[in-house]
Amino acid sequence: MKIADAKVIVCRPGRNFVTLKLTTDDGITGVGDATLNGRELAVATYLREHVAPLLIGRDAARIEDTWQYLFQGAYWRRGPVTMTAIAAVDTALWDIKGKVAGLPVYQLLGGRSRDDVTVYGHANGETVDEVLTQVAGYVERGYRAVRVQCGIPGLEKTYGVSADKLFYEPADAPRPTETRWSTRRYLTAIPPVFARVRDQFGPHLALLHDVHHRLTPIEAGRVGASLEPYGLYWLEDPVPADLQEGFRIIRQHTTTPIAVGEVFNSIWDCHQLIREQLIDYIRATVVHAGGITHLRRILDLAALHHVRSGSHGATDLSPVGMAAALQLDVSIPNFGIQEYMPHTEETDQVFPHGYRFADGALHPSDEPGLGVDIDEAAAARYPYAPAYLPVNRLEDGTVHPW
Numbered sequence: 001m002k003i004a005d006a007k008v009i010v011c012r013p014g015r016n017f018v019t020l021k022l023t024t025d026d027g028i029t030g031v032g033d034a035t036l037n038g039r040e041l042a043v044a045t046y047l048r049e050h051v052a053p054l055l056i057g058r059d060a061a062r063i064e065d066t067w068q069y070l071f072q073g074a075y076w077r078r079g080p081v082t083m084t085a086i087a088a089v090d091t092a093l094w095d096i097k098g099k100v101a102g103l104p105v106y107q108l109l110g111g112r113s114r115d116d117v118t119v120y121g122h123a124n125g126e127t128v129d130e131v132l133t134q135v136a137g138y139v140e141r142g143y144r145a146v147r148v149q150c151g152i153p154g155l156e157k158t159y160g161v162s163a164d165k166l167f168y169e170p171a172d173a174p175r176p177t178e179t180r181w182s183t184r185r186y187l188t189a190i191p192p193v194f195a196r197v198r199d200q201f202g203p204h205l206a207l208l209h210d211v212h213h214r215l216t217p218i219e220a221g222r223v224g225a226s227l228e229p230y231g232l233y234w235l236e237d238p239v240p241a242d243l244q245e246g247f248r249i250i251r252q253h254t255t256t257p258i259a260v261g262e263v264f265n266s267i268w269d270c271h272q273l274i275r276e277q278l279i280d281y282i283r284a285t286v287v288h289a290g291g292i293t294h295l296r297r298i299l300d301l302a303a304l305h306h307v308r309s310g311s312h313g314a315t316d317l318s319p320v321g322m323a324a325a326l327q328l329d330v331s332i333p334n335f336g337i338q339e340y341m342p343h344t345e346e347t348d349q350v351f352p353h354g355y356r357f358a359d360g361a362l363h364p365s366d367e368p369g370l371g372v373d374i375d376e377a378a379a380a381r382y383p384y385a386p387a388y389l390p391v392n393r394l395e396d397g398t399v400h401p402w
């Protein structure tokens with residue numbers, strides 16, 4: 001069974017997505033998500049020009065060998081563009097293997113370790129009152145875990161706070177939007193938000209919060225300590241993780257659990273964080289961290305060090321990426337939680353999928369393979385348009401230095 005065709009499909013059903021579709025010589029297809037928010041065409045070109053020609057004629061059954069061939073063979077290792085491209089190939093090959101076996105991919109990964117995949121929703125508002133209303137909405141819809149983001153008085157726009165309450169779309173403009181940040185204002189504003197949320201919703205609702213890489217380790221230690229009374233499920237991306245040993249400082253100052261890794265693209269981005277037990281949840285994804293094959297490797301290392309999964313799952317991960325994530329989520333021993341933000345109706349039409357949300361959890365499809373596809377005719381109706389993530393500046397205008 002050889003790979004006969006490798007097609008890269010770029011579309012924008014509400015937002016941009018890049019999808020790889022592989023077809024074997026006996027007509028079996030597999031799909032992989034290759035979306036890298038704000039840098040989509042770099043991955044599309046990498047796949048079209050440098051990967052697709054190498055795939056034609058290769059044995060579609062050799063997933064590990066193809067992964068090593070693309071990773072080691074390029075000579076230029078790692079990096080978000082390369083690893084997203086490899087991820088798409090890997091994911092599509094797992095889809096094909098599942099279809100050949102007549103089994104959902106999670107069966108090939110060892111079968112279910114749990115019945116469903118607990119997810120968290122996104123409550124956000126400019127004011128605390130607005131946040132409380134949003135949290136109540138998630139609780140009513142059955143969510144057991146909610147991420148809470150609130151506007152900071154004195155700052156015009158806060159990351160993760162949007163007018164659209166169903167989801168937020170940070171890649172919002174053809175040139176990056178510029179925002180301003182004040183750590184001082186943030187440190188003062190955030191503990192009272194969680195005090196009020198806990199007060200209203202009691203001790204059992206899991207609460208999460210994303211700092212979006214805005215702090216230094218010592219500031220993160222202080223935020224973590226100030227939020228300890230509210231028992232957060234996790235504090236996400238308190239600082240950028242390029243300096244992995246910096247997380248030691250956070251650990252010295254707080255018992256608030258730490259999640260990091262939505263921008264990681266390989267095990268080399270997080271091996272120290274994991275081995276030294278400096279984090280509690282790893283947010284790496286199938287789509288950006290080298291596919292099912294490589295993320296499983298990261299998650300196995302994590303399992304040895306008491307680190308659980310908490311994969312990124314914002315709207316820039318397509319339903320193909322989500323379907324792949326759920327295969328690992330449901331099968332690994334050290335699952336923590338999965339981020340989930342519903343896609344637009346147009347996106348769901350372009351990517352018909354079998355997974356569904358109910359009772360605060362996603363339920364993976366039982367169809368063979370990943371249980372997701374791309375409707376190419378529908379995709380063609382939504383052409384690509386550039387959209388960039390915002391650039392963040394300090395109050396004096398300096399681009400935020402970390």
Ligand code: EZ4
Nearest residue numbers: 037170210212262314315316
């Ligand atoms: O910035 O998905 O936790 N989620 C996030 C997201 C990410 C975007 C990047 O593409 O931080 O908003």
Ligand code: CO
Nearest residue numbers: 210236237262
């Ligand atoms: Co985040």
